[in-house]
Amino acid sequence: MFMTTQILILLIALLHIYILILEMFLWEKxxxxxxxxxxxxxAAITKVLAANQGLYNGFLAAGLLxxxxxxxxxxxxxxxxxVCIAIAGIYGAATAARKILYIQTxxxxxxLGLLLFA
Structure with missing residues (x-):
């Protein structure tokens, strides 16, 4: 179970690196x-905000790694x-797009459940 948990956390970290790339480098692409x-x-108007948001996603990934x-x-x-990712996902789902709940939260x-109860 330990290895399954580690792989899932790695996948979550990789997802946040992908989000970083989308928000920082591919926002207008x-x-x-x-x-x-x-x-x-x-996208042109919100580019700087997205880049900042992408940086935060990178910090989340770095913490997991x-x-x-x-x-x-x-x-x-x-x-x-x-926990930070789950809270950010809940907030994002409530304020931006419901799909964030499924992608992030x-x-x-x-x-978290696997980590704490395995």
Missing amino acids: PAGLRAFRNTPEK WGLWLGEAGTSIKVFFL IPALIG
Whole structure:
């Protein structure tokens, strides 16, 4: 079960690196426009905000990777960052798009559950 939990947390970290790339580098490109259902005009106006948001997603990924690198000693770090991701996902689902709940919150809660109860 330990390995399954570690793999899931790694996948969550990789997801947040992908979100970082979308928000920081592809925001105005077709992939970014599709992912966030933006128009080129809206993307141009919100580019700086998206880049800042992408940076935060990168910090979430870095925290999970740090926790994974520490192994069992990093459990509390992984818990902290998974909780941060779940809360950010709940807020995003309530304010931006409901799909964030499925993309971000549910995987984080599953990872947290596996981490705490396995």
